[in-house]
Amino acid sequence: MLKRSKLFLLIFFMISTILIVIIYKQFVVEKPKVVFVFRTLDNQYGEIIQAGVEQGCKDFGIDGLVMAPKNGTAEEQMKMLKNVLEEPPDVLVVSPAISPDIISNLEEFVKRNIPVLLIDTDEPWKNKTAYIGTNNIELGRKAGILMGAMLQPGDKVALIGRESSVERERIKGAKVSLEAAGINIAAETLKLSIEDKEDNQNMIKVIETILQQHPDLKGVITSTDYLAIPVVKVLQEQGLTMPVTGGDGISKMVELVEKGTLTGTVAQNPYDMGYLSVQAALKVTRRVKIKRNIDSGVDIITEDNAKQKLDFLNKVLK
Template sequence: MSLSVLLLGACSLEPPTWAKPSQSGDIKDMKIGLSVSTLNNPFFVSLKNGVVKEAKKQGIEVIVVDAQNDSAKQINDVEDLLQQGVNALLINPTDSSAISTAVQSANGIGVPVVTLDRSAEKGKVEALVASDNVKGGQMAAEYVVKTLGENAKVAELEGVPGASATRERGSGFHNIADEQLDVVAKQSADFDRTKGLTVMENVLQGNPDIQAVFAHNDEMALGAIEAITSSGKDIAVIGFDGNEDALKAVESGALTATVAQQPELIGELAVNAAKDVLQGKKVEEKISAPLKLVTKE
């Protein structure tokens, strides 16, 4: 009984015939759905803008939905996009594990999936378009070693638990830090500026002698700076993303450095990957957008 219900559920997601791409690979009337983890973060707004601009240039319609950092909402959003007959899905997962069911729903009806910035743990994804997060984490740790020396005391503000970017940035950072730095505290602040402020206040109370902070994104880094400024301490802060506020903060000297991504480029590359898949072309499983460490010098 349960199997037939599941099968019926899958069938109901089948997009109407007119919504499917023509066999000729013509992109006319092509429609893609973009599910973003949150539009309350400048990085993901830039990523969305990259998708929308490139799609417009190519004559492709885009439907954008904002998961508001809620995994359950994101799954519902993706099911809605499938009901609307999108030809391909671009997903920036809130949680790499939770999104797997939505990816599998798309797989079940033959709608290709491209993920942006973060991967999905299960289901078939045609391509992951992202920066090399592991390399970025290493770049941050190497910069701390270079500027503050070996065994400098460092705190780490981690991103959303379960997001692949959190795991990868942390892994890259620890590849260097575990050998050459003293990581005295690490705590999640969910990629959020306000939480970055609160978590940093707590970290400072327990570790008044830290010399540097590595935050898995700029929003947390900017929150951490507020807490550090209030404490009157001089602590180096390295963020990750290179969003507009962070670049201004680097220029003013408030933020020491940021590992800058190119979110608009990630969006652009994702649209082209989806188009290529729909036209029957082969795409790389991992499409990387270059990173750059930005400092005031």
């Protein structure tokens, strides 16, 4: 009788152990694996998106891996995607490089039934599961409305962007609002390289030329903060004061508003973009239907909310 009881306890113990291991694997070990491949993380905008991704992975229990090409080139990103495919994740979240070949790389994930979410940069690709990011025409429209509110009908402004579909949409949206407000577009350029950064001499030459050709210019709308900041620098050097808007919401731009150097600007929400991408990826792993376009929103930054925005950025970038 005693031996039979011991045998029963031993069997019970073994079954319990097996059940505990199964439950442990399901709820602790086997987290959804999501890989995030960005174009670059070598600027503050990328760091803010990454902060949102990391917090989202922590909150939603995602096994997340964030990476980006060292030099931000399309060739590097495509090679990185091929390496990711060797140990395929449950979901791929990618900010696609500007290249006609990038979609063929992403199609390889779809062939293996790996959902692909686009973040920050959208593509007219039928097999994407969703796009998470900014409505760029809306961002431009809000920039135009803000500029119109700071100027008078008949005033002249310049529109400056880089050669990408994203920035063309922003300039397109701005033009609609400016024309509705009766603001004249004195100059427009979208020929700057996508590789231009905030200290790029080409940007400085562009704004200096525009100011020479249009000394009565009253405002400048740029497609990104990384173009707006050197514009402000040139204006300060020439002793000029006029409204300038960007589009990213990085600290340097928000500080210019907080200090009163600029009246206001518009800003994407890169932190929300990153966080929402994790939330969407989790739903996809659970076979929950998500929206085809998930809008991370656009903020208008003025002296009333600039400090609050800066405090938030300082917190997430610690």
